Amino acid sequence: MVIQNFLFPDEVCDVQEVYFRTTGMVDRIRDSIKLSAGEVLRTDTYMNVLNIGHWKKYTVLEEILLELQVQGHFRLYIELLGKEKRKELIYEQEYHLESPETICVCIPEEIKDGILYWKICAKSAVQYYGARYVAEDFKGEKDIKFALNICTYHRQQQLQKNIQKISESLFFQPKTEMYGQMKIFVADNGQDFTSPIQKGYLKILKNSNDGGGTGGFTRGLEEIKKEQQVHHYTHVIFMDDDVEVQVESFYRLYAFLSLLKTRYQDRPIAGRMFRLDNRNIQYTAVERWNKGNIIHIGGNLDMRLQESILEEESTGDYGGWWFCTYPIQCILQERPFPFFIHCDDVEFGLRQQKETLTLPGVQVWHETYEYRINPIIIYYDIRNTLVVNALWGKAEDGNAFIQEWKxxxxxxxxxxxxxxxxxxxxxxWHFCSGRIFRKSKGRIPRQCVWLSKKDTILKFVTPLFHRITENRVKKQYLQIVKKYKEDYRKNYGSTS
Incomplete structure (x- = not known):
């Protein structure tokens, strides 16, 4: 089983240092690299390093082969990078290959930690064609089948680009190991998405936008559950419609889950998020809720730098639905809380009460929060954060709660x-009543949006509205929290 392919810069991210390093200018001819005598090609990079410690900790992986396809006269080094940047030479050999050949090197099984990479030092002209890490003689491989759950709302172009890319992957190519191991579900809240792909593996669900993004993801999950007895999905991937993604992320995720140790099989897997406006920057690997003061684990790291791939912490409380994978047996009886937008992924993740894992090389590129912020988004963020904390934040201190809001x-x-x-x-106010989630599916009423644009009226209305709301919270805060937890236990499960 291939656990990791060597990646070249592509249209999603073309920053060379995220993929490989060289000592000089190199010629790229399609998916190959030409080195001149004296030049060095290194893979101590985010995309192409193998975090062997991560794989050995979470999977049953034992023997690993490195396969390289190369032509020319060169010296090959395989090195292990550990904590405090300590380097250890694992393998060294000189080759003189007159034609393209595949070199296979067995990585010593006793290596249990660190980051593995290789480098080629050219003695004369060298042509490098590709590489991959392969699992050998592994035990306990599991049959993995993905249900990809996407919610879309008027984003025809980007979504179609992603579906086209995924449809050309190994999951839909006969006679490949992954063939038939994925189905795509698209909840079309805008009811305007059409795809030229008319295949059984793509199911487009016309859906109302009354429940927003949460409602779309919920609809997709419901359809997946209906098919479960026939198709036997093992994992559901929640993915936004406007991300940019590489198919290698799905391949690595598939291999990782196939080899996952039994004790980790109930864990969600968060896809990392990179910035669209600066594509070598990892915005976050995974999240810690921290009562709404979110901590981005591995946040704002420049992934061109070697030190950025030596992250010590790579688990969190939940993963964002730009890309997050759940074992289906853990969520078969569940549905997202009706937030409309924002915090649905937070609450759903916290509800699992399981450590959320990550895997290097599984990521998407997505627009960051500062480009999306507007008054309506601020409303959803404040209201929904209050609800999540009532359910999971242990926010029993009413005075501190009010002071933060003020x-x-x-x-x-x-x-x-x-x-x-x-x-x-x-x-x-809507948090205090809770009715907004039952009557409007979490959506802010249109009359409230209209009123928000009337500054003259608001100058008189808001001060009175604020005092009434504050007084209500002071008197009823504990009862409000208690009511949320009671309703939640009835409809979604325990918050204990």
């Missing part, structure tokens, strides 16, 4: 933003 109001007041003051108050 701090946001002061911030918006100082910036003279009447709309934000109103939305901040409205978010708390």
């Amino acid at each position: 701090g946001r109001l002061t911030e918006f007041h100082n910036s003279e933003r009447q709309d934000l003051k109103y939305f901040c108050t409205l978010a708390m």
Whole structure:
């Protein structure tokens, strides 16, 4: 089984140092690299290093082969990079190959930790064609089958590009190991998505946008559950419609889950998120909720740098639905909380009460929060964070809770933003009642959006609205939290 292919820069991310390093200029001819005498090609990079410690910790992987296809006269080194950048030479050999050949090197089984990479030092002209790490004589391989759950809303172009790319992958090519091991479900909330691909592995579900993104993902999950007895999916991947993705992420995830140790088989796997505007920057690997003050594990790292791939912490509380994988047996009886948008992935992840894992090389490129922020998004963030903390944040201190909320109001007041003051108050009011999630499926009412644009009215309305809301919270906070937990236990499960 191939556990990792060598990647070249592509249209998703063309930053060379994320893939390989060289001592000079190299010629790339399609998916190959030409080295001149004296030049060096190294793979101590995010995309092409093998985190052998990660694989050995979480999987049953024992023997690993490195396969390289090369032509020319060169010296090959395989090195292990450990903590504090300690290097250890694992293998060294000189080759003189008159024609392209595949070199196979067995990695010593006793290596249990560290980051593995190789380098080629050219003695004369060398042509490098590719490499991969292969699992040999592995035990306990599991049959993995993905259900890819996508929600879309008026994003025809990017979604079609992703579906086309995935449809050309090994999952849909006969006589390959992965053939038939994925089906794509698209919940089309805009009811305008059409695809030229008319295949049984792609199911487009016309869906109302009344429940927003949460409703779309919920619809996809419901359809997946209906097919479970026939298709026997093992994992559901939640993925946004506007990400950019490489198919290698699916291949590595497939191999990782196939070899996962029994004690980790109930763990979600978070896909990392890289920035669209600066594609060598990892925005986050996985998240810790921290009562809404989110901690991005591996946040804002420049993945061109060697030290960035030596991350010590790679697990968290939950993964964002830009790309996150769940074992289906853990979520068969569940559905997302009706937030409309924002925090649905947070609550769903926290509900699992399992450590969320990551895997280097499994990531998407996505627009970051600062490009999406607007008054309505702020409303959803404030309201939904309050709900998540009521359920999972252990926020029993009503005074601290109120002070934090008033701090946001002061911030918006100082910036003279009447709309934000109103939305901040409205978010708390809707949190207190809870009816918004039952009556409107979590969606902010249209009349509230209309009122938010009337500054003259808000100057008189919001101060009174704020005082009424604050008084209600002070008197009823503990009862409000108790009611959320009671309703949650009835409809979603325990919060213990």
